[in-house]
Amino acid sequence: MLKRVVVTGIGALTPLGNNVKTFWDNAVKGVSGAGKVTRFDASLFRSQVACELKDYNVTDFLDRNDIKKTDAYTQYAMIASDEAIKDSGFNIAAMDPFDVGVIWGSAQGGMETYETQVREYALGDGHPRFNPYLIPKFLINMASGLISLRHGYMGINYAPVSACATSNTAIMDAFNYIRLDKAKIIVTGGSEAPISPASFGGFSSMKAMSHRNDDPQTASRPFDVDRDGFVMGEGAGALVLEEYEHAVKRGATIYAEVCGAAMTADAYHMTSTHPEGKGATKAMQLALNEAGITTGQLDYLNMHATSTPVGDLSEINAVLNLTGGEKNTIQISGTKSMTGHLLGAAGAIEGILSILAIRNGIIPPTINTQSLDPAIHDSMNIILGEAVAHDVKYAMSNTFGFGGHNGTVVFGRV
Template sequence: MSKSIVVTGIGATSALGGTAPENWQNLLAGVSGARTLTHDWVAKYDLPVTFAAEAVVRPEDVLPRPVAKRLDPSSQFALIAAMEAWADAGEPEVDPDRLGVDFATGIGGVWTLLDAWDTLREKGARRVMPMSVPMLMPNSAAGNLSLHFGARAFARTVASACASSVESIASAYDHLQQGLADVVIAGGTESAIHPITVASFASMHALSRRNDSPETASRPFSADRDGFVMGEGAAALVLETEEHAIARGAKIYARLVGTAVTADAHHITANDPEGTGAARAMRQALAQAGRDASEVTHINAHATSTPVGDPAEYAALKSVFGDRVHEIPTSATKASTGHLLGGTGAIESVFTILAIRDRVAPPTINLVDQDPAIPVKASSQPQQLGDGAQLAICNSFGFGGHNAVAAFASYDG
């Protein structure tokens, strides 16, 4: 018999704020997190893109110095988001052997890796920090969360580019269904606003080049979109079986009712233009939930604001929902947060959960001239979802042809 899986805690830190409530408030208010970068390396390397959506609350201002210095920024953000989610869940009393961690990243400790390389070249091997490898490992965030919370059931990492953190949420769902844990801390993190990644994404023409207007650069669904804006941060969910949550008197945000992961097998960076794999993931997530596409009331789209990505996602949505896709309130929240890469699906899952809790779809900012080839029901203002039961999907797609979808439903006790 399938277990009911519920969300009892959330945490988030990004360019919109240092906590989940701050992120949600600023998202609904239409705030943009994109800003001109002030680092000297922008001019030093003559980068063609000079802006990004950096997290507004810096980890060193939150974490004790001895803790922060042992962690790459990606793991620092992960710990901050997870601590918030854990406190929000009421710090559950759970057997350590029944507490698991499913936490993702797309790139991992890129700052640690490249700083260590600079140290090696400039100062020699003896000056490379002994903690470099534990800090740069992609599984560092999951491992450190396991250490911090005493989670001994498992500590697992998914690295599937921009689909990573929804894949980790899917893994958490499976692990709870399989009875491997009673509580799981799930989510994703990224801190990769670094000259090498900015230069590389710019070289492949994936980034917007609106250096003169960072706040309006990310324009999902717009006719004049020209690429995404790099973001950073992390988000975390505390997931547990409903039985366990009720037994401890936990507040419950929503149900995680279904997940799915598929692959395009089309191209290493480009989406399948027909959206076949993405559509299959949406259908599978709804099938696992035992729900029909006609019940979906909200969509948090992947919508990166790239010329080829947005139409491919629309093709997938049209395949699943038919003409009804034009009636479902849809949000593209990367316009506000920037693209958190491996952390993006986690923060968008938080937004999806809060959307169905508050019965409001967040705005898609910078949507002035919507592309007529992508006629989803998006708005530059919040859209009301109505008072009835809510069912929402959160889409994440990544380089490598990865597709991941999570379906959340309002909690009715």
């Protein structure tokens, strides 16, 4: 018999706040996390806009020894997971350490470390003065490894990679391992530190990112007729998933239940989503089937909605396929309008917003959308401008990634 899986801890480090409370409060207020890039001189780049962390100093969270040995993406992972683990309040000393695992993802890993080291070598005198921590700093699995090392968790441990669907993949894997009784608790989520010249420049050269450089705070505008690309974000989201009976027995706070999850592939294009949303439709339907609910019972959908001209309409078509184009009660928002696109960490922070929508009865808005794309069907209930109070029993979170990866998770009230 499959076990039930619940969320007992959450942690966040985002462009809207360096903890869950600040993140949630600013999301509900409809705050934009975007601005001109400050991390490096982007003045010659086509796009010069990003959602960077604010008022952030890594030394407020980690000691210098940890900082020296890690890339920013791992630092973000440790900070967000520390918050989630503390929030969950489980005592590893009272457990078998092999019952607690970590499944943590990133799309790019330590890109900044790798880029910096290679550039210094190329511009140097030819001597290979590489940092002895270079390899562990850029490996994508190092965040999951160091979270387990930091806390003594000896169970399942690895890093899935599915581009911008990565953290939903991680959540789905953690969900499956726990319900198959292969773990009692798994710390899961994703982190990304992509605002470096090579990563930023690569996306900019693809013309995937907004170049609304004169008005950066409104650059991310999902569903708008004038949207021109995504805004890159950075940070991390962490969730503690736990077997339901184990959580109840220890008196844990339960935020929500993970009710269903699914992945599919578009098998269509290297970087573009399927125009009819075929793979995305199937992922959403499979996740709903696993949750045992219909579209009529789904209250909130946090869409991937990156603000790209093609991607937004592809996902809209997928939702229309799901609902048959009929008028429905599903409330929809695109919260990347506020946070930007955190790539492999997107699903984790959007999962947290979905969970808190269930818990608090408030749905964060889509901001910056001034004129809806006329191609958007009138059956879509898109929340624009301001958060709305709504009784949310079930929420769905979508993520899609380069390579045609589609990942969907359904959360429910316990």
